[in-house]
Structure formats: C-alpha cells, structure tokens
Amino acid sequence: MENEEKISFLKTLIVFYENNKTTLVVLATIVVLSILSLNYLNYHKKNENIKISEKYVKAGIYLTLNKKKDSRAILKEIIESHNKFYSILSLNTIIDNNLEKNNEEVLKLFEIVENTSKEKEQNNLIKLKKALFLIKISREEEGKIILNEIVSDDSIWKETASEILE
Secondary structure (H helix, E strand, C coil): CHHHHHHHHHHHHHHHHHHCHHHHHHHHHHHHHHHHHHHHHHHHHHHHHHHHHHHHHHHHHHHHCCCHHHHHHHHHHHHHCCCCCHHHHHHHHHHHCCCCCCHHHHHHHHHHHHHHCCCHHHHHHHHHHHHHHHHHCCCHHHHHHHHHHHHHCCCCCHHHHHHHHC
C-alpha cells in the first residue's frame, strides 16, 4: 500500500514536470539570474565603497601635505558620489579645515549630503551642522529656522538644538 502511494506520487510528479517543463525551466532560470544579479550588485557596491574609502584617505594625505586644493577636489568628488558614509565625512573635513571659501558652495554640498542621507537622525545631525554653519557665516535667522525644525521633529538632537537657540 505504501509503495503504491509512493509510485502514485512519483507518477504525479513526472506528469506535472512533463506538463510544466518550460515554465519550470524559465522559473529556475529567473531565480538563478536573480541570485547572480544580486551577487554582482553587492560585489560592485563593495568595490565602489573601497574606491571611495581610498579616495578619502588620499584626500587626507593631501591635506596633511598642505595640498588643500587637491584635497578639496577629491572630497567634493566623494560628496557628489552620494556615498552615505564618506559623503558626510568629506563635508565635515571641508568645513573643519576651511577648504572651501565660497559659503554658497558649502551650502550646495550640504544639500547633496542631505539628499544622500536616508536616516532621520543622521539627517537631523546634518541639519544641525548646517544650522551651526549658517550661524557662523552670520545667517542666524536661517540657522534658527533649521534648529526649530530639529526641535519640532522630536529628534535626539532636540536638546542640543534647543541649547543653541537659547
């Protein structure tokens, strides 16, 4: 009885396979191609991140050699690559070392980094840094507006923004 059930099940599988052979082959091909594509994208993203990290180190070396123009160019290139990690670091390096004298250009770089960041709190930290920069360049009202946005957003940076507003 048990053997008959196994044979019946096998016959059903064979019939199913014969009736749906092309569909199963197409489905298997799609699955394999999807896995290969995801692996390639992951590999490409990892390599791109390594290249950007090497550029960041190179910019740091140029900065220590007092080649500020070269360092600034590489850091801007990193920001324009929209890398979530190194774009923020590059912007901070530009600001902390006064590599860009044109304040409007720095504000454009802030916009790029703000659009790169997807996480709420990371974005609020960038806004906080932007507000401090605006206050530093005597555009207090714009800075205060951004700080008020952070406070009303109930961010972890709310307390810091409130202290700056006082």
